[in-house]
Amino acid sequence: MPELPEVETIVRELRATAVGKKFWDMESKLDSTFTPDPGKILNQIRGVRILDVVRRAKFIVFILDQRLRLVVHLRMTGRLMWKKPKKEVKHVRAVFIFSNATSLLFSDTRKFGHIWFGTEKDIDQISGMSKLGPEPLEISEENFCSLFGQTKGILKNSLLRQDLIAGIGNIYADEICHRIGVHPSSRLEKFGSKRITALYEAVQYCLKQGIEHCGVSMSDFVGTRGTLGKHQKYLKVYGRVGDECYTCGSIIKKTRVAGRGTFYCPKCQPVVR
Ligand SMILES: [Zn+2]
Numbered sequence: 657m658p659e660l661p662e663v664e665t666i667v668r669e670l671r672a673t674a675v676g677k678k679f680w681d682m683e684s685k686l687d688s689t690f691t692p693d694p695g696k697i698l699n700q701i702r703g704v705r706i707l708d709v710v711r712r713a714k715f716i717v718f719i720l721d722q723r724l725r726l727v728v729h730l731r732m733t734g735r736l737m738w739k740k741p742k743k744e745v746k747h748v749r750a751v752f753i754f755s756n757a758t759s760l761l762f763s764d765t766r767k768f769g770h771i772w773f774g775t776e777k778d779i780d781q782i783s784g785m786s787k788l789g790p791e792p793l794e795i796s797e798e799n800f801c802s803l804f805g806q807t808k809g810i811l812k813n814s815l816l817r818q819d820l821i822a823g824i825g826n827i828y829a830d831e832i833c834h835r836i837g838v839h840p841s842s843r844l845e846k847f848g849s850k851r852i853t854a855l856y857e858a859v860q861y862c863l864k865q866g867i868e869h870c871g872v873s874m875s876d877f878v879g880t881r882g883t884l885g886k887h888q889k890y891l892k893v894y895g896r897v898g899d900e901c902y903t904c905g906s907i908i909k910k911t912r913v914a915g916r917g918t919f920y921c922p923k924c925q926p927v928v929r
Pocket residue numbers: 901902903904905906921922923924925
């Protein structure tokens with residue numbers, strides 16, 4: 657599933673390529689992808705211009721004129737890609753056609769992705785964005801430390817809680833835990849203030865590195881031009897079960913934490929008690 661760095665990569669590409677374009681037409685290949693239904697969206701979106709593209713957590717937000725928004729969540733397997741001549745894209749659920757004849761495709765093998773359209777005022781509510789916690793790369797160190805200092809529970813579960821801090825998913829949660837040298841099932845209430853500060857720094861470091869390398873392309877993530885991210889080459893634990901830890905040479909293990917496959921180094925990452 658694309659996480660904050662992967663979505664940020666897409667948003668940066670779209671900001672460079674989609675801003676200024678005017679919607680001309682839209683085709684739905686799967687009506688359940690849309691809220692409200694595609695017929696209603698088409699009536700309102702024709703002739704509307706894209707003013708900006710921004711990211712909120714893992715949501716892609718097209719800021720349109722007339723105070724409208726088009727919001728996309730890729731979920732597990734969603735992709736936004738510019739249509740290329742002669743290149744066939746499978747599992748297309750939506751096609752946005754612009755007045756300069758370019759087309760942006762939304763494809764989604766597993767059909768969990770979603771597209772919302774509405775006014776600026778309504779869209780936060782209907783998309784669920786209003787329930788999100790702060791952005792990890794925007795929150796101050798002070799506020800982060802206060803937030804996590806007061807939070808109880810398993811470290812990895814807390815990193816994945818979108819209402820606590822928004823945008824972190826399974827891959828980056830494991831990398832963050834490895835960077836602070838702590839087992840993902842450690843409990844936050846056992847952390848002292850030094851460790852909470854280290855957690856803040858690890859969140860910043862891991863997400864910024866991911867963005868710098870244009871995200872992780874291990875299964876489904878590709879950029880809007882079909883380019884792959886490079887960050888999978890830099891991962892320290894995620895997906896490395898059976899390989900040696902770069903720090904200590906121990907064999908990376910896989911377990912389940914927060915109901916998710918979780919990778920860690922048994923030597924570098926003891927459980928904090
Ligand atoms: Zn190690």
